[in-house]
Amino acid sequence: MSNYSLEIKNLTKNFGRRLIFRDINYLVSSASIVGISGNNGSGKSTFMKIIAGVLSPNKGEVIHSLNGKKVINDKLFNHIGFVSPYLVLYEEFSAEENLIIFSKIRGINYDSDYIKLLFEKMNLFNRRRDAVKTYSSGMKQRLKYLFALMHKPELLLLDEPTSNLDNEGKETVYNLVNEYSKDQIVIIASNEEQDLKLCGDIIYLENYK
Amino acid sequence: MISKSYNLCIKDIKSELRTRYAINALVMFILVAISVILFSIGNEKIQPELTAGLYWVVIFFSAMSGLSRAFVSEEEKGTTLTLHLIATPDTIFSGKLFFNLILTFFINIIITLLYAAFFEGFVVNNFILFLVTFIFGNIGLAISSTIIASIIAKAGSKGTLYPVLSFPILLPLILTCVQLTIFCFDGTSFDNALYEMAIVVSYDIIMVTISYLLFDFIWKE
Secondary structure, eight states, X not given: OOOEXXXXXXXXXXXXXXXXXXXXXXXXXXXXXXXXXXXXXXXXXXXXXXXXXXXXXXXXXXXXXXXXEEOOGGGGGGTEEEEOTTOOOOTTSBHHHHHHHHHHHHTOOOOHHHHHHHHHHTTOGGGTTSBGGGSOHHHHHHHHHHHHHTTXXXXXXXXXXXXXXXXXXXXXXXXHHHHHTTTSEEEEEOOOHHHHTTXXXXXXXXXXX | OHHHHHHHHHHHHHHHHHXXXXXXXXXXXXXXXXXXXXXXXXXXXXXXXXXXXXXXXHHHHHHHHHTTHHHHHXXXXXXXXXXXXXXXXXXXXXXXXXXXXXXXXXXXXXXXXXXXXXXXXXXXXXXXXXXXXXXXXXXXXXXXXXXXXXXXXXXXXXXXXXXXXXXXXHHHHHHHHHHHHHHHHHXXXXXXXXXXXXXXXXXXHHHHHHHHHHHHHHHOO
16 A cells, blocks of 8 residues: 555635635545536536646645655656546547557556556457547546556546446446555546546535635 | 757657648748849849848848747637646746747758848858858847747737837847848958847847746746
């Protein structure tokens, strides 16, 4: 089990004069699944981007710690796996090429056995050498799980984790999340009842307006 | 960091070769611009000052039509978030800078060869000075174009904004490079061109320092 913790302190975000959420305080210090819920436009994706360090909050901070040491923002990407409908991989390359490129840019070894396992788990192994542009939206969503998991992150951020997936794909994702959450922290932003059923605790963003 | 940036640059080169995002537009621009200049000059012999000016005008506008692609293509494809999730801002800036350096040198070598072949007045009498001007001028052009591309990538009217923002930033570099090119045609010695050379080298150092300091703020929303 990893010793990763996430502390959210007085997190506030505005876009111009529009308040998205205010003063969110939360602590996740052990492997678990946390849900983020709220109406459309309530700021779920904004919240996820702030956790991922891609977006800055207007007030407050998000502290990522590994083995008691604070993870600096520039190195955050090494510890985070991110899946969302608005995440786009390079369509001109094949799925396998994408993952090789990502591992090279990350500066990590391409673990071909582990990646093969992920390809098989997400049912993409036979299409791994096809250009991503030839994939259906569901297949692209499955591929994003490989992108998120290839570096074995300590924190998995899933924004609308089952969007575009068929029933079999949803089942695969639920199994994967349950398995992963035994050792790591998983945060799910969704309005789907089935997705939120996996979560031990849920943050309702409507309560922070 | 260098090997990660190198890999990002290789990714961009492979992507460019598959999508031909920038290269086609650049080659067409160079051919059209040089053809129009050649047709308008006709049989007249133009002054070295004008030749040098026209040479850097073509270089400036070809940079404007191609070098913004480094960041704009990521934004248009929607892959900016992906980049955020795989590398540090320094790695991303360096990778994009390497790519733009390669592209700048590639297009400007073509422009130089075409000028040398078709323009009577394009006779370099101090080759070393020309080579040094070409190298440092292109480095400055690539650095400034890369940082400006990262600023305009998220804007609505990228096409207009890029040359508008670039013009004041690149003006000191272009003007000095034009002067140095005139010196190359005149056969002025390297020693007599040291003042202008120092301006170009200083420009490159200032721009690379500012770019690395500012990119963190530009990159993060």
